[in-house]
Amino acid sequence: MPVTDVTTDAEALTMTLVAEFAAPVERVFAAFTDPRQLERFWGPPGYPATFAEFDFAVGGHANYYMTSPKGERFGGAWQFLAIDAPNGFEVLDEFADDDGQPIEGMPASRMVFHFEPTESGTRLTNTSHLNSATALEQILAMGAAEGSRMAMDQLDRVLQGLREYAQGKGTRTEILDDQHVRITRLVEGPIDLVWRAYHEPELLKRWLLGPDGWEMTVCEVEPWVGGRYRYAWAPVGDTEGQPFGFDGETLVLEAPRRAATTEHMTGTDYPTTLNDLNLYEEDGATLVTTLVEYPDRATRDMVLATGMTDGMEASYARLEGLIADQRLTA
Template identity: 65%
Template sequence: MPVTDITTDTDNLTMTLTADVDAPVDRLWRAFTQPRQLERFWGPPGWPATFTAFDFAVGGHAHYAMTSPTGEPSRGTWEFLAIDEGRSFEVLDAFADENGEPLAEFPSMRMRFSFDQTATGSRLSNITYFTSVEALEQVVAMGAVEGSRLAMNQLDIVLHDLREWFQGKGTNVELLDDVHVRITRLVDGPRDLVWRAHNDPELMKKWMLGPDGWSMVECVVGEHYRNVWEQDGDPETRFGFEGETLLLDEPRRSVSTEKMIGMDGPSTTNDMQFYEEDGATLLTLLIEYPDIQTRDMILATGMADGMEASYARLEREVLQAA
């Protein structure tokens, strides 16, 4: 994980984040100064960022929104105060309304981003300066420390070539905390087709099957979805999942609830994001479980192995045939 330290200092009214990466300074600089790169990690998992403006010049402004799994936006704005090309830049960071205007009820903060070479790559130093202890405590209470850690720990994926970083690694499962799991899988195919394979019932029935011997006998998509499988044509083995679609941003993001058909209890929330680079698509699935016991029970079923079998089938039987 890139983040090595996050500290708050009430005497100097600062929060300092340090992250070390195995990439050169110029690559790290580009990640923070090109909006399509920046929006891949600026929001923490579950709150991806979209930059709608990015005038990277002293006096220029950037506007962005981080969107929750239910579509709720949290908007921000930067005013660029200073730029030392390739080495550092400073912004005035503020919470914003839908027009990009700072919100008076939240603090504005000066932020300095510095980029330095190290023996193994480069280091990001991000210092946030607050105007009062109250402002610092307000932002920390809103989850800034953990949110920043989760966001910046996504840097590795951004700084490396997707094929080089993910090829051959199969389906990867990360435990982010007690109730959040992140699953990543590189699929060798274009995003539009990978998206369609996740949303077209006829295509889904070709690959979303888990281990050999299973078939999908029911597939309903839309605002309310329902998927049912059976093994070797035996109706007695049938099981399935159903849920509600919360957010659909084609072809970038799909968020839905999920629970096993016929089971009581709370649902999980599945947040699937699609990112394409060089003809390959990175799938990132963030699952929110109701509690740690449910998380561990579901992971123990071999879910990841079933997903890997399905994604291998997707590449073999759907994408190669396209």
Template identity: 65%
Template sequence: MPVTDITTDADNLTMTLVAEVDAPVERLWRAFTQPAQLERFWGPPGWPATFTRFEFEPGGRAQYAMSSPQGEKSRGTWEFIAIDEGRSFEVLDAFADEDGEPMAQFPAMRMIFSFETTPGGSRLTNITYFTSAEALEQVIAMGAIEGSRLAMGQLDAVVQDLRAYAQGVGTRIELLDDTHVRITRLIDGPRDLVWRAHHETELLKKWMLGPDGWSMTVAEPATQVGASFRQAWEQDGAPETAFGFEGELLQFDAPRRAVTTERMSGTEGPVTINDLQLYEEDGVTLLTLLIEYPDKQTRDMILDTGMAEGMETSYARLESAVLSG
């Protein structure tokens, strides 16, 4: 994980984050100064950011919104104060309203982002200056330290070439905390087609099968927020093995993000929240699935079913049966 240190200083009213990455400083600089790159990590897992304005020049403004799986919004704005190309930039950071304007009830914070070369790659130092001890305590109470750590923990996938970072690794599972699991898989194909493969009945039935010898008998995707989806499978020649899942579509931002609830069909739960996000680079697509479980026991129980192996078999089939055709 890139973050090596986050410290607060109540006397000087600062919070300092230091992150070390295995990439040239020029690449780290681009990650923080191009909105398409920032959107991949500016916000902790489950709260991805969308930048609607980015004027990277002194006096310019940036506006963004982070969206939770349930559709809650947290908005922010930057005013760029100074830029030393390739080395540092300084912003006035503030919480924003629905129009992207700073909210008067929350004091703005001055932030300096500094970049330097290290023997192992490069280093980011981010210092936030607060106007009062109360403002510092308020931000800490809102989870800024852990949120920043999780957000910057996504930098590795951003600053490296996507193929070098994930190709050949297969399905990767990371336990983020007791109730959140992040699953990533590089898919050798364009994002638009990977998106269609997740949301078109005939394509779903070609690849989302799990182990060999199973068939997908029901594939009813949802494409409108509030609509329900249904999926069911059975082992070939053994209808008694049939099972399925159903849920509700919470967010739908084609071809970038889809969020659903999910539970086993015919039961009351447990219910998970599945946050699917797709990012394309150089003709390949990084699939990220963030799953929120109701508790650690449910998380461990589901992971112990061999879910990861079944997903890898399906993703490999997606590449061979859908994308290659």
């Protein structure tokens, strides 16, 4: 993980994050000053940022919001105070409303980004200066330290490029904490086709089957926020296993890049999980990232023990084959 340290200083009223990246200073600086690249890592998993304005000049402003898997929006605003390309820049960082205006009573900080070369690449030192002990305590209580760590730990995939980051590694499952698991798979194919494959029933039935020997017997999708879905599978022929299914509701739908849904095993009293699907295309390939939120660690471990990753890899390989054969048409 890139982040090596996150510290707070109650006397200096600061929170400082240090991270190491295997890329030159100019490349890391570019990632922090291009809003399209920033959107891929600014915000912890499950809370991706959208920059609606980005005027990178002294006195200029940037406005953004982060959207939770439940559709909640949390706004922020930067005013650029100083720029020393490519060594760093400084902003006034504030919580903002839907119009990009600072929210009264919320803490503001002077945030300094400093990039310095190392033997292996670049060291980032990001220091937030608060104006009171109360403000520092407030942002820490909101999870700023852990949120910043998780956000910066996503930057490697941006700096490397998708194919270097993910190609040939298959489906990868990463445990982020007791409740969150991140699953990634690079699919050779454009984002529009991958999005359709996730949302059109006739296409879902062709690839979302898990290991060989299963068929999708129910595939019902209401493609809108608040819409319901229901999937069911059953073994075919001599395949062992019992039929099962999932149902849930769509909470966020931003075609063709994001869909967040609840997931419940049909006909059981098992707890409901939250699945946050994100797609990103680069050079004709699409990185599929699913952040799964479990109610607790026990449920997380129970699900992972089912061999979920292997089943997903079989499905993704089938999807990739359909795209390669140009058979992904309704």
